[in-house]
Amino acid sequence: MQKMRKPKIIVRGGGDLATGVIHRLWSAGFAPLVLECRYPAAIRRQVALCEAVYQGKTVVEDMTGVLIRNLDEAAAVWDKGAVPVLVDEDASCVNAFAPDILIDAIIAKRNLGTHKNMAALTIALGPGFAAGLDVDAVVETKRGHNLGRIIRQGYAAPNSGVPGNIGGYTKERVLHAPCAGTLHIVQDIGAVVEKEQLIAEITGADGRVTPVLATLSGIIRGMIREGYPVTEGFKIADIDPRREELANCFTISDKARCIAGSVLELVSAYARGHE
Numbered sequence: 001m002q003k004m005r006k007p008k009i010i011v012r013g014g015g016d017l018a019t020g021v022i023h024r025l026w027s028a029g030f031a032p033l034v035l036e037c038r039y040p041a042a043i044r045r046q047v048a049l050c051e052a053v054y055q056g057k058t059v060v061e062d063m064t065g066v067l068i069r070n071l072d073e074a075a076a077v078w079d080k081g082a083v084p085v086l087v088d089e090d091a092s093c094v095n096a097f098a099p100d101i102l103i104d105a106i107i108a109k110r111n112l113g114t115h116k117n118m119a120a121l122t123i124a125l126g127p128g129f130a131a132g133l134d135v136d137a138v139v140e141t142k143r144g145h146n147l148g149r150i151i152r153q154g155y156a157a158p159n160s161g162v163p164g165n166i167g168g169y170t171k172e173r174v175l176h177a178p179c180a181g182t183l184h185i186v187q188d189i190g191a192v193v194e195k196e197q198l199i200a201e202i203t204g205a206d207g208r209v210t211p212v213l214a215t216l217s218g219i220i221r222g223m224i225r226e227g228y229p230v231t232e233g234f235k236i237a238d239i240d241p242r243r244e245e246l247a248n249c250f251t252i253s254d255k256a257r258c259i260a261g262s263v264l265e266l267v268s269a270y271a272r273g274h275e
Contacts, residue, residue: 001067006030007121007271012091012114014065015042017125018105018140018224020256021220021263022049022083023063029080030271033266034065037089039169043222043238052085061251062191072098074140074143083238093132094118099273102265104135109159121270127156139262141255148258150266164255172215175188175237176225177202177230190249191220199223199237202230216241221249 011022018034025032040050050060058065064082068074071093077084085092092112094102102119104188110139111129116135119189124134127140132150138151143164146157163174177183181204187193193214200212200223214220222238230236240248252260 007274008097009033009101009103009267010035010091010094010097010099010119011103011105011106012112013106014040014052014085015105015107016044016047016253017046017107017256017259019047019049020252021103021105021260022065022249023252024257024260025267026063026083028268030267032083032103033071033074033099034083034085035088035093036085038087039228041224041228041234043224043235044189044249044253045223045225047082047252049085053087058268074231086237091118101270103263104129107141120274121266123266124168125259125263126194127159130155137264137266139259141259143255147255148262150262161272167218169216169241173218173241174235174240175212175215175239177232177234178212178232178238178242179204181205181210181229181255183224183228183230183236185211185223187214187220187223189223190246191242193217193220193239200273212236214239217243219243219246 011032012035013046014034036050052065052067056067064087066077066082068084074084099119101121104114104124116122122135123137125139129138132153132169138156140146140149140156142157152225179218181202184201187199195217197214218239218241221240224236
């Protein structure tokens with residue numbers, strides 16, 4: 001059996017869905033480079049490699065992400081079996097790194113500059129991209145029958161604005177900032193809360209403090225970082241109604257693993273064809 005040549009891979013984004021993809025690639029023996037923005041806003045912080053931007057290093061399950069200052073530092077991180085994370089919101093390192101594969105996993109619901117000329121194989125997750133035009137393939141991210149489907153022509157399902165159903169709840173389980181200001185955590189990830197319990201506060205520019213109350217009873221699965229400056233309507237927290245699922249707060253989700261499997265399929269096929 002022939003050994004696959006490891007392609008050079010860039011993953012744009014280090015949020016929870018991106019991290020599921022990165023973990024699957026890393027587990028399969030690939031060595032991705034992760035590009036992130038200066039101030040990531042992931043709420044599922046326990047399962048997001050972008051936390052390395054703030055902490056210098058973060059661990060998701062058995063995988064370690066390490067912040068690097070430039071491309072020259074990436075090799076040493078790979079040699080230690082970890083994943084390098086570089087602050088490069090515009091993917092300006094693409095020309096210097098010359099990836100074989102580029103995966104847009106930002107999940108911005110729109111294209112923030114990814115195009116087919118960036119790599120021999122380009123993959124994007126979710127809506128905002130035209131497969132066959134902007135990128136080579138799009139992976140469906142909407143929960144349901146088509147989750148994880150590989151699209152080679154056309155688009156993923158448009159953003160409905162309604163979160164996927166978990167435990168019978170959809171939009172109720174995701175909280176958005178009621179106003180602009182600095183968020184302060186009262187109940188963090190893993191806390192069991194009751195509906196209308198205080199879970200955070202937002203201090204506005206005028207010093208006024210606005211409470212953020214739980215929209216349902218359950219476990220806080222996601223909470224944006226302490227001190228993050230939010231705008232009105234900004235996604236700040238996620239509550240899982242299934243109280244028995246505490247471990248879900250600290251492990252990669254079923255949705256992320258499903259999407260990751262499709263990305264691995266595409267990457268492995270490319271690697272086999274370029275041995």
